[in-house]
Amino acid sequence: MKRLQWPSWMPIDPYILLLLGTVGLAALLPARDVGADVASGASTAAIAFLFFLYGARLSTREALDGLRHWRLHVTVLACTFVVFPLLGLAARGLEPVFLTHDLYTGLLFLTLVPSTIQSSIAFTSIARGNVPAAICAGSFSSLAGIVVTPLLAAVLLGSSGGGFSADSLVKIVLQLLVPFLAGQLLRRWIGGFITRHKKVLGYVDRGSILLVVYTAFSEGMVQGIWHQVSVVRLAGLLLVEALLLAVMLALTWYGGKALGFGRGDRIAIQFAGSKKSLASGLPMASVLFGAHASLAVLPLMLFHQMQLMVCAVIAKRRARDPEAIEAAGDAGDAPAGRPATDRTPGAGPRTAVGTARRSD
Structure with a gap:
């Protein structure tokens, strides 16, 4: 029996529909009291496990080799943690005409979040760019963001960030960095298993994010903050x-x-330096904003979907550049005119929209 697939022309990612459905569930049946404590603990554990898998997937050799291309990585980091925040600060003039204070705070937080990993790699591969560089750039950005994002939030958000403290930084490090390093340490023994079961573990990625979204928006419903958004x-x-x-x-x-x-x-540089990670941003927002995390992550959720749709189009156009077609011909790759596919080693052909369906 032929397996049903989401139409590649459909502009809305089905995972985004799940995110919206999760928000709706939180609005109708928010977690309260003991249920809220259970959901919060489960989401914390799920995100820790997610970053453990990230660590186990990243080849240490690839990371070390990527350090040789330091100019590219410095450029991506500068885009992510310097240019983006500067644009976020420039948007302050839009308050309160276009944005409420809470929405602007969420927008500014969005500009502080690290870059994505999976989707940066996927789009770079589709566009026939430097995939190893994208792997390292996304990974380095995520690791740097564990420390840089909370520090930038402390400086730029101040009291709007829910009261940043050393305890907040410790919580983020324990939830994100420690599991990532544990995955790196155990990669030698579990890397093969993760590679063989990457499809099943992909559901863990997406499920973790859905759980964090449900917890954050449940807290927002209990606090009654949704009347602030029109x-x-x-x-x-x-x-x-x-x-x-x-x-x-x-x-x-x-x-x-x-x-x-x-x-x-x-x-x-374009795909790693222009995107923001939902997987990293959600747990950080939960720690930094507490009960107000639902409004804080709303701009990030919207930007996440927007960047996937736009970058999917750009990646396919880049794959049809004369330079890309010439390089593909030299490598014996797909002939000109065929749809661009993901040629990441070990991966089957996937369209741009399909490849973009990632939790980060």
Whole structure:
């Protein structure tokens, strides 16, 4: 029997529909009292396990080899933790005309979050860019973000961040960095198992994020904060985020050219330097914002879907560049005219939209 697949032309990622469904479930049946404590503990454990899997998947040799391309990684880190926050600060002038204070706080937090891992790799592969560089850039950004994001939040958000403290940093390190390092240490023994069962473990990725979303929005419902957001405000937020994404995509692409990077490196810089991680941002927001995390992560959730849709289109266009077609011909790859597919070693062909369905 032929397996049903989500149509590749459908603009909305089915995983985003699950996220929206989870928000709806939290609105109708929010976790309260003991249930809230259980959900919070389960989400903390799920995210820790998620980063354990990240650590177990990353090849230590690939990470060390990636250090040789330090200029590219410094460029991506600068885009993620310098340029993005500066644009976030510049958006303060939009408050309160376009954005409420809480939505602006969420937008600014979005600009502080590290880059993605899986989707950066997938889009770079589709566009026939430097995939090893994308692997390392996304991983380095996620690791740096465990420390850099809370520190930037302390400086730029202040009391809006729920009262950042050394205890907050310790919680984030214990929840994200320690499991990641444990996965790296155990990779020698469990790496093969994870590779063989990566499809099943992918559901763990997505399930972890859904659990964190349910917990965060349940807390928001219990606190009664949803009356603060109107349809007009949400439309204004989407417009601001579309402009933010367009600026970053242009800066990473043309800035990479100005810095002397080749086509493959520029592709890796564009996809790793213009995106923000939902997987890293959600647990950090839960620690930093507490009961107000639901509004804080709303801009990140919307930006996450927007970046996947836009980057899927860009990746397919990059794959049809004359340079990409010529390189594919030299490598004996797919002929010109065929749809661009993900050629990551060990992975079967996948369309751009399908490849983009990642929890990060």
